[in-house]
Amino acid sequence: MIDPFSLVFLLPLIFLAGFIDSIAGGGGLVSLASYYAVGLPPATVLGNNKFSSTFGTIVSVWNYGKSGKIYWPIAAFASVFTIAGSHFGAVLALRYSDFILSYLLLVALPFITALVIVPRRKDGERREIGRPMLFAFSAVLAAATGLYDGFFGPGTGMFLTIGFSMLGFTFLESAGITKVINAASNVSALITFMISGSIVYQIGIPAAIFSIAGNALGSRFALRYGDRAIKPLLIVVIVLLYINIIMSLL
Secondary structure, eight states: OOOHHHHHHHHHHHHHHHHHHHHHSOTHHHHHHHHHHTTOOHHHHHHHHHHHHHHHHHHHHHHHHHTTOOOHHHHHHHHHHHHHHHHHHHHHHHHSOSHHHHHHHHHHHHHHHHHHHSOOOSSSHHHHHOHHHHHHHHHHHHHHHHHHHHHTOTTHHHHHHHHHHHTTOOHHHHHHHHHHHHHHHHHHHHHHHHHHTOOOHHHHHHHHHHHHHHHHHHHHHHHHHTHHHHHHHHHHHHHHHHHHHHHHHO
């Protein structure tokens, strides 16, 4: 258990993490650092972070879904591949170091930033790909990001959002699909953490409330302003990921 002053420090940051995550993904870069900052042990950090973020993500899914911004066939299909990829990523994490991947990301992130900045057609692109190929590319994308999530983790939602935008979805539609995939993955992992007893509910419940509030506000903000809100935050998340990687290497 943490003292009340640490909780007062923690909860606004969890709100901010939820806000960022609901729009561009990558909120875990803020929330995980915040849990560690108040002195929680690693297992408790991961368990409580998954507990709070799961409920927040479900709220985002609800908001995106009721606004018609989720392409459900792709979202449901891709979720299966993400969960499978995440499992294999976790197996690899137990056997291999993430040292090389960290350096690869340092090289790749500037190019990923360019993918966000470069203008693309807003409509029709995914129709040109064709439905079978769209599902095939979505499966590969979901499996690859799931593998990354299980092996390394930070910024998974951001990579998914950018990836689906490259398949012809708008950033707003991509964010909606990403939230469904995140929710499916989060629920699966949350069950494991609950069984293992890694969640301190005196922290997790208030954190979940603030995460829900952040996700609710963030998803409404994204739905109101669309790609104008999402693109700048994607770049912010890339910068946060860059800083996270550099700090871990140092």
